[in-house]
Amino acid sequence: MQRANHSTVTQFILIGFSAFPHLQLMLFLLFLLMYLFTLLGNLLIMATVWSERSLHTPMYLFLCALSISEILYTVAIIPRMLADLLSTQHSIAFLACASQMFFSFSFGFTHSFLLTVMGYDRYVAICQPLRYNVLMSPWGCTCLVGCSWAGGLVMGMVVTMAIFHLTFCGRNEIHHFACHVPPLLKLACGDDVLVVAKGVGLVCITALLGCFLLILLSYAFILAAILKILSAEGRNKAFSTCASHLTVVVVHYGFASVIYLKPKGPQSLEGDTLMGITYTVLTPFLSPIIFSLRNKELKVAMKKTFFSKLYPEKNVMM
Template structure:
């Protein structure tokens, strides 16, 4: 369990995108259709990547193993948030139980932070591949890869508990209206009875340390990568070396760009109300872009995806 319940509040009401539930679907219907299609494409894209990595022997490499686990974390993260969001858009009953809210927040942080750690590991993998190619098979052995992925998931779970436990051990005595489409930290802290500033500051500092720590490690990896690539004498060699990490770099920029805007923009407790429109960026938009970028920017993966699709659609031709 996620802590002892000291509250008279047994459920919360998710406002979503509008404080008027009866007007929400008519006004947001075009966005509902768009977001639903993007979400379905996200699931399909990540499932295809996982299938391609599993079925194609040529993709049985550390880089694609990490990409496969990244797809798993992305599917898990979006499934925690998006189905509930879509259900609330088409209904007028927007309540979520106290423990349902706690579990949603825990899994959101667990999968989201595991995603950050996996992106960091992928940066390290590219650093080893480009800067220490002769030692790559030793430094990135199958045992090391499994250990790195397991550590990422375990760290995400621990961090999720560290963030969620203090919040749901606060006293909630009403009101119980969350100004967001899922259980987010800032609007929940505004509902706590008494002073929640210590919890807000602690969680904010922890999140900043994790974000900046992961980003700093990725930045350091790419600093060494850039220095190594610039030493390659031929332009074609430099292009090939950079192409192996271009998709990861683009996803990192998008991921941390949105995370910085959403999570680091406000520091005062009075300004902690969740921004629902910005929440769409990391619950729908970023997961939607990720499989597209990895598929289009990686020729080996693109060819493998074509083979998988051809085998599925036209098995007699292969």
């Protein structure tokens, strides 16, 4: 095979948690519980939206798509990470490493694109309510979700092909718990490594900043529209529909900025691992909590759909 001739490395060693040898069992239990809660929270959101007719609206369609992308993103990384915490063999095949990078980047960028689409949805709902049914028609929503997924897959393909067409010479220890771009670039050799590193960094930062600026633009118009509402109750009601999305955006891009915009220079293995955990484990863990607790309509629907079935006697008393 051409790839075998192109690279002398056939597998990599993930050593992201080697800096915490005495904490690995505790980390495994902690991350397993967070992972299961992430899956349960997102599945609960999807089941609630599916079963409650009042939630069959564009905003909750986008929320379901966001939950799917979040589940797939965590599936691409966390099960392997959990297995490595219990195993003494941390090797990962060349193709498996490339696959993990492709899926994690694809679903990660899909998540960013969907957050941007959700910001646009809130802009139309608040700033152009009379045109909402036209701009957010079923076909329009499907196109927006489809474009978000297609964009994420394209980003994943571009980044993965750029990285894995490099030559890896001899060294195969990845100083991370996943096949992440910066530690892989340190293992590559050849004259084109610097060009690829700058190109991949530019593409990722441009996409993230582009999404973030579009969300900021949406909320600038939203804020201007809310300030024109005369009643305090009307302003609070309009802002409440944006609160959960805005909170998730702050968390998502806050942790992403730590990963992609951190100062250049020598980084410790512990520092890189901890920063990676915030974006890989903590952000997906917080997202369903934020949407469940800060979205009053979704919270009421969850109680109506599930808790009333689990505790019918309380429902009767209410």
